[in-house]
Amino acid sequence: MAYLLKVDGVVQGVGFRPFVYRIAYKYEIRGYVKNLGDAGVEIFVEGRKENVDKFLNSLKNEAPPLAKVENLKIEEVNSRGYKDFRIEKSSMGNGAGDSIIPPDVAICEDCLHELFDPKDRRYLYPFIVCTNCGPRFSIIESLPYDRENTSMRDFPMCELCREEYEDPLNRRYHAEPTCCEKCGPRYELYTKDGRRVEEDPLKTTARLIDEGKIIAIKGIGGFHIACDATNEEVVRELRNRLGREQQPFAIMVKDLDTIKNIAYVNPEEEVELKSYRRPITLLRKKGKFLAESVAPGLHTVGIMLPYAGVHYILFHYSSSPAYVMTSANYPDMPMVKDNEKIWGMIDAVDYILLHNRRIVNRIDDSVVRFVDGKRAIIRRSRGFVPLPIEMPFSYNGIALGAELMNSISLVKKRKIYLSQYIGNTSKIDVMDFLQEAIERFNKILKMKDFDLIIVDSHPLYNTSNFGRKMAKEIDVEVLEVQHHYAHIATLLLENKVKEIVGIAVDGVGYGSDGKIWGGEIIYLGKDGVRRYSHITYYPLPGGDLASYYPIRSLAGLLSLEYGEDEIRELLYKFTPGAISSLKYGEREFDIILQQIAKRINVSETSSTGRFLDAISSLLGVCYRRTYEGEPAMKLESFAL
Ligand SMILES: [Zn+2]
Ligand SMILES: [Zn+2]
Known part of the structure; x- marks a missing residue:
């Protein structure tokens, strides 16, 4: 048979x-x-x-x-x-490309055990892996997933590693990234002026972090910038150097028990923290353990557990139980992944810890949050990508996403492959990264023909223009989708239903009437799509400036009920701080009121984000936005 x-x-x-x-x-x-x-x-x-x-x-x-x-x-x-x-040896094949490689996986228990076993030949060797763990997506160039198609091809196996690799009963049988001290990649520590530090690089890095230094550390999907998260002075110094006034830093904590001293952890969160994805999980703060500047003004802090050998070794040597581990990038730029490029951030760090394995695909840490025991994914990246999402109908296409917090997706037949986190596509560097990601996914999925290119209906987004251009070049139809219709459509898929009435609670999206939408009740189903209702339009004076200075939204909102003089009186009485925090103070405030009265440079919006900004400013919680979502996030923390 x-x-x-x-x-x-x-x-x-x-x-x-x-x-x-x-x-x-x-x-x-x-x-x-x-x-x-x-x-x-x-x-x-x-x-x-x-x-x-x-x-x-x-x-x-x-x-x-x-x-x-x-x-x-x-x-x-x-x-x-x-x-x-x-x-048998892999065949190159020309198959349908319906499968995909796995995501990057955190170090497994077996490898962790060997890592700290003085008798093991990979004792304290940070690149230890087996078939059950280690980097995958971050090192792959093309399929099939064999060593020669990954950046591990730069490291020919030694005899012992090859024996394990070829023994079908060994845990490292065909573990493509397997290696050891003798044949694999290694870490090196450099000073600011490019001198290599002679001492043990990881042990020294741990000591330097304990002493209050800021260090760039190359990991799995890119570089992190690390420092002691319990040292207020150094965390504040890091903020200065990166130009990140308020935006919360993610931290890595050595183990679960320590996390429980810093934050409240419920059982679902615990499972997720320990999962092979090891995402940053937003947890409610507890006690005064951490430096206040880690997540200023917020009731939550983003925490992850170590996920690579290097992290475990650093904590092994370190006396600090928690590191700031923020992606190495200046605001809105892609995370640095290449050794040459990290020197461009030398002003921000005291030392650079790098290794000589190429990172092929940049991949940021994922971010999740639990709401009523259910996981909500805020940033779907390491550990998730490139696993596909099933869809009930079939076509081949590319969707280019919106402008901020962008990720793209390729659709092949009945599967959607979401890319890693791309970022703010109003920046040229980020658009370059987006194109790289498309090329890589194309190669992995062996996509040949597209039926459709899908873009946000915004007339000016870089992503939308890129998609329209691409469609013209390859002569494919473009589908322009209203931003919030797209949001609600994802709920159809997530809930596996055919018809839905959804509420989009959002910052801004280009509406089909040319106005700025963001608080929408939308029907989607067999009768097509309909906008049932929305937050009453209110004027938003000053275009983009309105998202940086919440008082602009507040004045606009109040103008629905009050005249110019009444608004002036109310705001001087209730939130004078918001007025004085404007760049040109009272003079600017007067101009804002006139703008609204005369409808000069005023757009109409139903944005929930700007609405929450307005409340945040009215209550004196946040007068100026220094990062995306800040006024609303601080308002939530204030309310709890
Ligand atoms: Zn393992
Ligand atoms: Zn070896």
Whole structure:
């Protein structure tokens, strides 16, 4: 009895082939298993019927933890007389590309144990990995997922590593990034003036952080800038150097017990913190453990656990239990990932800790938050990307997203592949990154033809213009989607329903009537799309300035009910601080009132974001926005 099996899903780079080998060995199955060029796996099996049945049963039910079998095609074929079971070389193939490589996975328990075992040959070696853990998406250039298609090809395996790699019963069997002190990448520590520090780089870095230094650290998906999160002085210094007045920093805390001294953690949050994704999780602060400047004016702080060998080793040597670990970038720029580029940030740091493995795909830490025990993803990046999302209909396309906090997605047949976090696409550097991401995903997914290019209907977004241009070049239809219709459409998918009435609570999006939308009740379903209702339009004086100075929204909002003199009187009485915090103080305030009265440079909006800004300013919580969402976030913290 013989079968040819085709397995789709997350089945490459997750120890799937060794698993198949082991069960074949167990049930005396003959044949082969191999990776296909499209990220699927092909298995040929022959053997006694009851054994083949047992094999199939194990295949379906006992796959390794990171593997995800989405589709299993079984075809009965003629026996070919194989003598044994083999793991064959990957075929380049021209398959349909329906599968995808796994995301980057935090170091596993087994590797962690070896990392701190003085008898292990990878004792304190930060690049330790196995088939169950380690970098994946961040190091891959193209499929199939083999060492030569990743940045690990720069590091030929030593004899011992190769033996493990070739032994089907070893945990490192075909662990593509496997390596050791002898053959793998290594860390080096540099001073500001480019001198290499002779002492142990990780041990020294830990000591320097304890002493209050600020250090750029190369990790899995890019560089972080790190310092001691319990040292107020150094955290404030970091703010000065980065030009980040108020925006909260994410921190990495050495273990869960320590997190519980800093923040409240419920069971769902605990599971997520410890998951292989290790996202930054927004938690409610507790006690006075951390430097106040880590997340000033907020009741929450973004915390993650260590996820790479280097992090564990640093905490092993360090006396500080918590580091600021913020992406290495100046505001609104992409995180630095290349060794040459980090020197461009030398003014912000005292030392640079880098390694010599290339990061192919930049990938920021993911950010999640729990609301009523349910996970909400704020930034979907490391640990999630490039896993696809299933969709009930089929086409091939690219969606380019909006302007801020952008990510793009490629749609192939019934799957949506969201890119990693791209950022603020009003910046040229970020648009370059966006193009890189499209090219990379294109290569991995082997996309050839597109049916559709989808853009935000905003007339001026860089992303929308890029999409329109691209569509013209390859002669494909463009679909322009209203910003909030798109938001609500995602809810259809998330809730697996065909019809929905959704509420979009948002900052700004270009409305189909040319006004600025952001507080919308929208129907989406078999009758198409309809805007049922929205926050009453109110005037927003001064265009973009309104998002930086919440008093502008407040004055606009009040003008729905009050005249110019009444607004002046009210605001002088209730929130004089907001007036004096304007760049030109009272004079500017007068101009704002005239702008509203005469409708000069005033747009109409239904934005919830600006509405919350207005309240934040009225209550004296926040007069000036220094980062996206600040007035509303501080208002929430103030209310709780
Ligand atoms: Zn491992
Ligand atoms: Zn080695």
